[in-house]
Amino acid sequence: xxxxxxxxxxxxxxxFDRGDYATAVRLFEAANQRKPECTxxxxxxxxxxxxxQTNEALIAxxxxxxxDAKLVAAHLALGDAYEARGNDSESLSAYLQVLxxxxxxxxxxxxxxxxYLKAGLHVKARPLLETLASLAPRPDAxxxxxxxxxxxxxxxxxxxQFREALKLDPKYFPAxxxxxxxxxxxxxxxxxxxxLRQAAAVRPKAWEARFLLGSAMNRxxxxxxxxxxxxxxxxxxGANEPQVYYQxxxxxxxxxxxxxxxxxxxxxSELTKKEKESxxxxxxxxxxxxxxxxxxxxxxxxxxxxxxxQAREARPGxxxxxxxxxxxxxxxxxxxxxxxxxxxxxxxxxATWLYHYLLGLVEKGANRLNDAxxxxxxxxxxxxxxxxxxxxxxxxxxxxxxxxAALRHFEKACALAPAEAAFRQNLEAAKQ
Amino acid sequence: xxxxxxxFGLLASSASPPPAFIDxxxxxxxxxxxxxxxxxxxxxxxxxxxxxxxxxADGDGRLDLFFVNGAALRNGMTxxxxxxxxxxxxxxxxxxxxxxxxxxxxxEKAGLRGKGYGQGVAVGDCDNDGxxxxxxxxxxxxxxxxxxxxxxxxxxxxxxxxxGSGWSxxxxxxxxxxxxxxxxxxxxxxxxxxxxNKHCGGEGELRAYCHPNEFKPATHVLYRNLGGxxxxxxxxxxxxxxxxxxxxxxxxxxxxxxxxxxxxxxxxSFPQQLFRNQHDGxxxxxxxxxxxxxxxxxxxxAGMGIGVADYDNDGWPDLFVxxxxxxxxxxxxxxxGLFDYVSASTGLATISKLxxxxxxxxxxxxxxxxxxxxxAQGHVMDNIEMTQPGILYLETxxxxxxxxxxxxxxxxxxxxxxxxxxxxxxAAFGDLNNDGALDVxxxxxxxxxxxxxxxxxxxxxxxxxxxxTKSNRDGIGASIRIVGASGREQFGxxxxxxxxxxxxxxxxxxxxxxxxxxxxxxxxWPSGQVQxxxxxxxxxxxxxxxxxx
Numbered sequence: 007x008x009x010x011x012x013x014x015x016x017x018x019x020x021x022f023d024r025g026d027y028a029t030a031v032r033l034f035e036a037a038n039q040r041k042p043e044c045t046x047x048x049x050x051x052x053x054x055x056x057x058x059q060t061n062e063a064l065i066a067x068x069x070x071x072x073x074d075a076k077l078v079a080a081h082l083a084l085g086d087a088y089e090a091r092g093n094d095s096e097s098l099s100a101y102l103q104v105l106x107x108x109x110x111x112x113x114x115x116x117x118x119x120x121x122y123l124k125a126g127l128h129v130k131a132r133p134l135l136e137t138l139a140s141l142a143p144r145p146d147a148x149x150x151x152x153x154x155x156x157x158x159x160x161x162x163x164x165x166x167q168f169r170e171a172l173k174l175d176p177k178y179f180p181a182x183x184x185x186x187x188x189x190x191x192x193x194x195x196x197x198x199x200x201x202l203r204q205a206a207a208v209r210p211k212a213w214e215a216r217f218l219l220g221s222a223m224n225r226x227x228x229x230x231x232x233x234x235x236x237x238x239x240x241x242x243x244g245a246n247e248p249q250v251y252y253q254x255x256x257x258x259x260x261x262x263x264x265x266x267x268x269x270x271x272x273x274x275s276e277l278t279k280k281e282k283e284s285x286x287x288x289x290x291x292x293x294x295x296x297x298x299x300x301x302x303x304x305x306x307x308x309x310x311x312x313x314x315x316q317a318r319e320a321r322p323g324x325x326x327x328x329x330x331x332x333x334x335x336x337x338x339x340x341x342x343x344x345x346x347x348x349x350x351x352x353x354x355x356x357a358t359w360l361y362h363y364l365l366g367l368v369e370k371g372a373n374r375l376n377d378a379x380x381x382x383x384x385x386x387x388x389x390x391x392x393x394x395x396x397x398x399x400x401x402x403x404x405x406x407x408x409x410x411a412a413l414r415h416f417e418k419a420c421a422l423a424p425a426e427a428a429f430r431q432n433l434e435a436a437k438q
Numbered sequence: 439x440x441x442x443x444x445x446f447g448l449l450a451s452s453a454s455p456p457p458a459f460i461d462x463x464x465x466x467x468x469x470x471x472x473x474x475x476x477x478x479x480x481x482x483x484x485x486x487x488x489x490x491x492x493x494x495a496d497g498d499g500r501l502d503l504f505f506v507n508g509a510a511l512r513n514g515m516t517x518x519x520x521x522x523x524x525x526x527x528x529x530x531x532x533x534x535x536x537x538x539x540x541x542x543x544x545x546e547k548a549g550l551r552g553k554g555y556g557q558g559v560a561v562g563d564c565d566n567d568g569x570x571x572x573x574x575x576x577x578x579x580x581x582x583x584x585x586x587x588x589x590x591x592x593x594x595x596x597x598x599x600x601x602g603s604g605w606s607x608x609x610x611x612x613x614x615x616x617x618x619x620x621x622x623x624x625x626x627x628x629x630x631x632x633x634x635n636k637h638c639g640g641e642g643e644l645r646a647y648c649h650p651n652e653f654k655p656a657t658h659v660l661y662r663n664l665g666g667x668x669x670x671x672x673x674x675x676x677x678x679x680x681x682x683x684x685x686x687x688x689x690x691x692x693x694x695x696x697x698x699x700x701x702x703x704x705x706x707s708f709p710q711q712l713f714r715n716q717h718d719g720x721x722x723x724x725x726x727x728x729x730x731x732x733x734x735x736x737x738x739x740a741g742m743g744i745g746v747a748d749y750d751n752d753g754w755p756d757l758f759v760x761x762x763x764x765x766x767x768x769x770x771x772x773x774x775g776l777f778d779y780v781s782a783s784t785g786l787a788t789i790s791k792l793x794x795x796x797x798x799x800x801x802x803x804x805x806x807x808x809x810x811x812x813x814a815q816g817h818v819m820d821n822i823e824m825t826q827p828g829i830l831y832l833e834t835x836x837x838x839x840x841x842x843x844x845x846x847x848x849x850x851x852x853x854x855x856x857x858x859x860x861x862x863x864x865a866a867f868g869d870l871n872n873d874g875a876l877d878v879x880x881x882x883x884x885x886x887x888x889x890x891x892x893x894x895x896x897x898x899x900x901x902x903x904x905x906x907t908k909s910n911r912d913g914i915g916a917s918i919r920i921v922g923a924s925g926r927e928q929f930g931x932x933x934x935x936x937x938x939x940x941x942x943x944x945x946x947x948x949x950x951x952x953x954x955x956x957x958x959x960x961x962x963w964p965s966g967q968v969q970x971x972x973x974x975x976x977x978x979x980x981x982x983x984x985x986x987x
Binding site: 129157158159160161190191192193221225248249251252253256259268271274275278285289 | 651652726727729732734735736737763764776782783785787788791792825826827828
């Protein structure tokens with residue numbers, strides 16, 4: 007009992023603040039058992055995130071939001087964690103939730119606009135950036151606004167925004183390259199080239215500045231310098247960028263080096279082909295998914311699953327696709343395959359209750375009741391408003407002999423869906 | 439005060455040059471309207487519009503106008519369904535130029551109603567009888583009409599062997615093997631039919647025409663003329679099947695000045711193509727190595743209309759290809775066979791950034807001796823404003839004046855027709871009233887065409903009408919070099935192809951500025967013969983007839 011006393015005596019927040027995240031997790035979990043509070047889950051998530059336990063962290067953030075949907079810090083944390091693992095759609099969705107609660111939240115405006123820009127959705131990024139820029143002078147917002155205007159063809163506004171960014175920070179790299187590139191394309195090399203040179207000086211190891219400078223030099227017929235800059239760009243990380251080789255070919259051509267020009271064009275073609283093949287693969291995946299949908303509607307589950315499996319080769323990181331595959335294989339009672347897909351979906355998007363629910367059903371179908379219980383409990387933790395999850399959890403706990411827990415879950419299911427006769431029957435049966 | 443304003447009003451009007459173009463549509467009597475037959479299914483072909491040709495159909499020395507039309511479409515069409523052209527509103531139309539600015543509809547008499555959903559038109563004298571024959575491209579079977587004289591045409595498609603298949607767009611006649619017979623090149627767009635149509639964009643009003651990336655490319659077709667307008671498909675033999683594209687525009691010129699015509703194809707969202715004539719009946723696709731396949735960033739763009747001409751008067755034909763909004767039009771300067779992308783340095787990139795171009799051509803509209811550019815414009819998506827505010831579906835045309843190699847947008851001062859927005863598509867160029875100033879006719883998608891009549895008459899000009907004897911009768915493929923009295927050299931190439939879905943006045947127009955004579959004119963015929971004329975007077979249509987060496 008001494009350990010319990012010691013545990014109670016410790017302050018979980020203090021443990022978190024001093025960076026002892028493992029202890030913080032333990033203490034917040036204990037505190038939560040004593041007196042559940044929404045912020046406890048948030049801190050558990052933050053501590054787990056810092057311990058690099060991202061899946062558990064995401065589940066904790068979602069649990070915090072389950073407890074209090076207006077917990078802005080949890081939405082932000084969820085967005086950050088998803089962004090860090092490359093799940094942009096979940097991340098964006100979390101930041102947009104923040105903006106519905108706090109339309110002028112700078113962190114969410116910054117993060118959501120970044121994600122929109124990354125996806126090429128400049129029209130959507132623009133109002134967020136305008137709000138961000140209006141809150142306080144910051145070079146990043148102005149530079150991004152410049153990029154948005156440049157992409158939509160409004161070069162005067164773009165230049166204005168880039169200049170605004172440079173007023174705030176004369177060495178702000180995105181503004182230097184943005185304005186330099188804009189002016190170089192408009193033929194104002196006299197202003198553009200010094201900006202691009204400055205960008206290269208600010209970030210000597212950034213291939214983008216070298217590429218833009220090399221391209222500008224090509225336009226000025228200064229092929230020797232263009233070649234130097236473009237070759238540097240390939241060494242600094244631009245080696246997989248086809249446009250670098252396209253410009254390099256131009257430089258070699260200007261220098262009269264036919265063989266080098268041919269080699270650069272060959273590399274350009276190779277990289278362009280790769281890009282095209284990748285895009286083609288994505289299109290093929292979309293086609294296969296459409297076919298699978300049609301097959302599903304006609305009741306041919308096996309063929310539908312086959313199409314989705316083919317599509318998966320092109321989209322290994324598509325959680326929705328993995329979830330669909332898991333569902334189909336579950337329907338086909340291929341539990342081992344279904345489990346694999348469900349787990350893969352969860353590894354990409356761990357805080358999606360539906361994936362855990364499906365995994366729970368799969369484990370239940372495979373008669374792995376303890377695993378089923380864990381998954382279904384996680385699903386409930388992420389979303390406590392779904393009656394079928396509670397019903398399934400009731401069935402599993404009853405089968406495991408935990409009648410008290412089963413009764414609790416069936417009652418919850420009935421409360422959430424009073425008209426559902428099956429849930430009521432399960433409750434009555436459990437009572438007998 | 440009234441006099442004060444009048445005085446300044448007078449000053450203002452005398453300071454700015456008079457508008458070059460007037461809208462001659464209303465007085466022309468042309469009642470044609472392109473019927474796209476738009477459906478909720480958003481078949482891609484509905485967005486493409488149709489072509490227009492300027493040709494002397496009846497041999498009276500005046501250019502007549504031929505318009506290609508769509509056909510009836512409906513939701514749920516299958517690959518086997520043929521668009522219905524039976525209603526008069528879907529017919530192609532031929533209008534006879536009556537010489538007074540008015541035109542008479544002679545479609546039925548001419549036998550040119552057409553079949554199928556029309557796209558482009560090519561004009562050339564395929565049997566060397568001195569009369570302009572007509573080729574119409576369609577979605578599905580194409581049509582070749584032999585001109586029987588007096589503006590009467592006969593459908594000789596089956597006999598000629600040029601029916602083709604798939605989605606044909608721009609086409610053109612060129613004597614690629616220089617045997618004295620005009621051959622026929624047909625660009626094809628996509629591997630698409632009604633059954634392959636997809637749902638793209640959102641639901642309802644937000645449904646969009648699919649991007650060409652949704653469909654596979656198609657191979658282009660080359661027909662060799664065996665004589666008497668009978669053709670053989672030599673696409674495979676010529677090496678074209680190795681290089682499929684998404685062709686919308688076609689133009690010919692002798693790009694490397696080796697005396698053999700080469701072929702440019704403007705491809706939509708696909709690398710542009712340059713087929714170099716290898717003198718043995720085959721072509722090599724060299725767009726990448728010659729620098730015209732991509733834009734300045736090595737990116738593909740939506741090539742639609744195409745123009746080839748020597749805009750900088752250095753003797754090497756340059757290339758213009760327009761694109762979709764946010765891409766910028768492409769101008770490639772020919773540096774002795776290798777091309778430089780000069781859209782930025784000429785100002786074109788900035789001017790064209792938000793425009794979407796279709797029919798386009800180099801033309802010296804102000805007769806100053808430098809070729810300018812006209813572009814018919816309008817976005818492909820009729821609901822683009824809903825998703826991209828700032829981009830317009832209906833656009834005013836663009837007129838770019840060539841000022842010392844820089845392009846200046848002079849559209850707003852070029853006359854009233856440049857103030858009216860339209861869904862511009864095909865555009866044909868030529869001198870409709872033989873006054874030495876080039877006119878333009880633009881077809882509109884799902885709408886009426888517009889005639890841009892060039893009213894400039896203050897500078898010298900020369901129109902060269904080539905007549906081949908050993909070469910093909912039209913002299914198509916002949917290269918012309920002139921040296922004006924001032925010493926300025928200009929270069930031209932005889933071709934009715936170029937722009938988008940269109941066919942042009944085959945006569946070659948030169949603006950001469952203040953020159954009143956051309957001290958030397960040299961024609962390099964497809965036969966190989968080079969013929970010269972000295973001290974040719976300005977302001978005339980000069981018939982250059984090929985004589986035996």
